[in-house]
Structures are given as C-alpha cells and as structure tokens.
Amino acid sequence: VQGPARLVLGSCKATGSPPENGSAGPEGTSGLSDVQRIVVPLLDALILATGAVGHSLVVLILLRRRRSQRRHGTNTLLLALSLADLLQLACLPFNTAAIALGRWPFGDVPCRLVSFLGVACSCASVFTLAALAVSRYLTVVHPAWAYRSRCAHSLRAAAAALWVPAMALAAPQFALRRVRTTGQVYCFTFLSDLGQLVYSAALFLFGFALPLAIIVLMYAKIYGFLRRARRQGRAPQVERYQAQVTRTSALLVVVFTLCWLPSYILMFSLVGRTVSELRYGAFPISARLLASSSTVANPILYVFISQKFRQDLWALSGRESALLEGTTGGKEQKLITFFPTSASS
Numbered sequence: 001v002q003g004p005a006r007l008v009l010g011s012c013k014a015t016g017s018p019p020e021n022g023s024a025g026p027e028g029t030s031g032l033s034d035v036q037r038i039v040v041p042l043l044d045a046l047i048l049a050t051g052a053v054g055h056s057l058v059v060l061i062l063l064r065r066r067r068s069q070r071r072h073g074t075n076t077l078l079l080a081l082s083l084a085d086l087l088q089l090a091c092l093p094f095n096t097a098a099i100a101l102g103r104w105p106f107g108d109v110p111c112r113l114v115s116f117l118g119v120a121c122s123c124a125s126v127f128t129l130a131a132l133a134v135s136r137y138l139t140v141v142h143p144a145w146a147y148r149s150r151c152a153h154s155l156r157a158a159a160a161a162l163w164v165p166a167m168a169l170a171a172p173q174f175a176l177r178r179v180r181t182t183g184q185v186y187c188f189t190f191l192s193d194l195g196q197l198v199y200s201a202a203l204f205l206f207g208f209a210l211p212l213a214i215i216v217l218m219y220a221k222i223y224g225f226l227r228r229a230r231r232q233g234r235a236p237q238v239e240r241y242q243a244q245v246t247r248t249s250a251l252l253v254v255v256f257t258l259c260w261l262p263s264y265i266l267m268f269s270l271v272g273r274t275v276s277e278l279r280y281g282a283f284p285i286s287a288r289l290l291a292s293s294s295t296v297a298n299p300i301l302y303v304f305i306s307q308k309f310r311q312d313l314w315a316l317s318g319r320e321s322a323l324l325e326g327t328t329g330g331k332e333q334k335l336i337t338f339f340p341t342s343a344s345s
Contacts, residue, residue: 044096051089054299055082061312080159085295086122104187111187112177119336120170123207127162130211133218141225193272219249259294262287
C-alpha cells in the first residue's frame with residue numbers, strides 16, 4: 001500500500017494493531033477472501049509491470065534528450081517523478097507477498113524500510129507533480145523571467161529538496177513500525193488515537209490538500225493567461241491551445257484526486273478503531289489499488305500524451321521515419337506539445 005493507504009491498513013491504537021497492508025486480520029486471519037488473495041496480487045503484478053515499463057521508457061527518453069539537447073528544467077522534474085515512482089513500485093512486491101501469505105515474512109528492518117520508502121516516495125511523487133505545475137505556469141506565463149533566472153538549474157535543486165519534507169513525513173513509519181508475532185507475524189505501528197489523528201492530518205494536509213491546491217491554482221492561472229491572450233488576439237491558434245489546456249488540466253486534477261482521495265477518506269474513517277472493528281472489504285482494497293495505480297497514470301498523463309514524447313518513443317524503438325515529420329508541422333507541433341509536458345519547448 002502506498003502513502004495514506006499504508007497508514008490506515010498498517011497502524012492502530014495502542015490496544016492492538018491491524019496487520020501490514022491488510023495482509024492479515026484479527027486472530028491470524030487475513031480478512032480477505034480467497035478470491036481477493038488471488039486477484040489483488042494479480043492486479044499488483046499488472047500495476048508493477050505496466051508502471052515499470054512506462055517509467056523505464058520515460059527515463060530512457062529523458063536521458064537521450066540530456067545528451068542530444070539543451071537541458072530543460074521540466075525534463076529534470078519528469079525524471080525525478082519517474083525515479084520516485086519506480087522506487088515506489090519496488091516496494092509493491094513486499095506488500096503483495098504479505099497479502100498473499102497472510103503475514104509479514106521479511107523481518108523487522110524491511111518492515112520499517114519498506115513502510116518508510118512507500119510513504120516517502122508517494123509524497124515525493126506528489127510534491128513533484130505540484131512542482132511541475134509551477135514550472136509550467138512560469139514557462140507559459142513568465143517565459144522571459146524563467147529563462148533569465150535559469151529555471152532549469154533551480155528545478156534541479158528543487159527536485160532534490162522535495163525529498164526533505166517527503167522523508168520527514170515518512171520518518172514516523174521508520175521510527176514506529178515493528179514486527180510483532182501474535183499467532184502470525186505482522187508489520188504494524190502502535191499509535192494512540194491522538195497520534196493517528198495528528199499524523200493523518202499532517203499527511204492529508206501536506207501530502208494531498210496543499211499539492212492539489214497548488215496544481216489547481218497553477219493551471220487556473222495558465223488558463224486565465226491564455227484566455228486573456230485569446231481575447232487580445234496576441235497569439236495565433238491560442239483558442240485551440242486554450243481548449244487543450246482546459247481538457248488536460250481537468251484530466252490531471254480528476255485523476256490525481258481519484259487516485260489519492262479514497263485513501264485519505266479511509267485513513268480518517270479508521271482513526272480510533274481497534275483490531276476487532278477493522279474489516280478489509282472492497283473499499284479498503286480499492287483505495288489501495290487506486291493509490292498504487294497512480295504510478296501507472298503519471299507517465300501516461302505527464303509524458304505520453306505529448307506528441308513530442310511519442311515521437312521520441314518511436315525513435316527509441318528504431319522506427320523513426322519521415323512519416324512523423326510529414327504529418328506534424330514544426331510550428332503547430334511546438335504549440336501542441338508545449339502542454340502538457342513543456343519539455344519539448
């Protein structure tokens with residue numbers, strides 16, 4: 001389980017604790033049906049394979065660009081996003097095995113480390129999405145300032161700095177997670193009611209609400225800028241560009257919210273509950289899968305929607321041809337591919 005889904009399915013008040021990631025329930029049972037024990041690992045495998053392939057392609061394309069083109073700050077953020085999601089995906093097999101086995105089989109250190117990395121990587125990924133929105137706003141609305149201030153260098157520093165708050169939010173996972181044996185071996189966290197509430201509120205505020213607000217604000221400002229430019233007739237084809245920005249921005253916000261909001265709803269609904277009150281039904285499992293699937297959605301939404309990236313993908317696969325050059329005009333291509341990635345500008 002990633003981010004908040006990990007917290008709510010792997011922590012409890014001090015009177016007891018649910019097992020790691022819903023992998024086992026009270027009295028040593030899993031709380032999952034035999035069908036769920038089979039289907040969930042299969043879906044995890046699909047998420048892992050799809051996400052790993054997608055992000056690996058993104059990393060290869062971006063590394064090729066770094067060698068052949070002038071470095072662009074947005075490329076750095078996209079690379080940081082892929083690396084964070086790949087590391088997050090690397091934690092998934094541990095959780096999948098715990099679900100399939102109905103216990104935590106990996107020992108105390110992996111228990112703490114996997115939990116820490118899951119939260120840190122999910123937070124770093126979300127923070128990077130917010131940084132991408134800010135980068136796009138600066139590049140679209142204030143391009144001269146972004147160029148003069150060496151935005152690419154600033155974004156490289158920002159991409160590294162984003163891990164500091166991400167690791168701070170994940171630190172309680174490493175400090176408080178322990179392996180306990182009560183009939184079965186569990187990886188869990190002892191937290192008081194107040195501890196659960198405070199930690200849940202911190203994760204919700206800094207790991208969801210604040211990044212989402214930044215993303216919405218930045219894309220709203222981009223939309224407003226393009227709307228004013230269209231009314232003033234300052235740029236050709238801006239009406240078409242504005243419509244594309246509107247559709248893509250709305251899609252980004254909807255997918256971001258859909259992937260992460262269910263986990264936070266579940267997280268707050270379980271504050272103060274004891275082991276005997278916990279049930280691992282359809283909603284907790286769905287929330288977990290949606291949070292994990294964000295690693296698949298990110299390369300699709302932020303990279304492969306771009307026509308330029310698709311062209312680079314064809315080149316990477318050795319199928320670069322004159323057909324691509326003949327069907328996409330230079331000027332129009334720059335306008336269309338400028339959003340959503342900004343990496344081709």
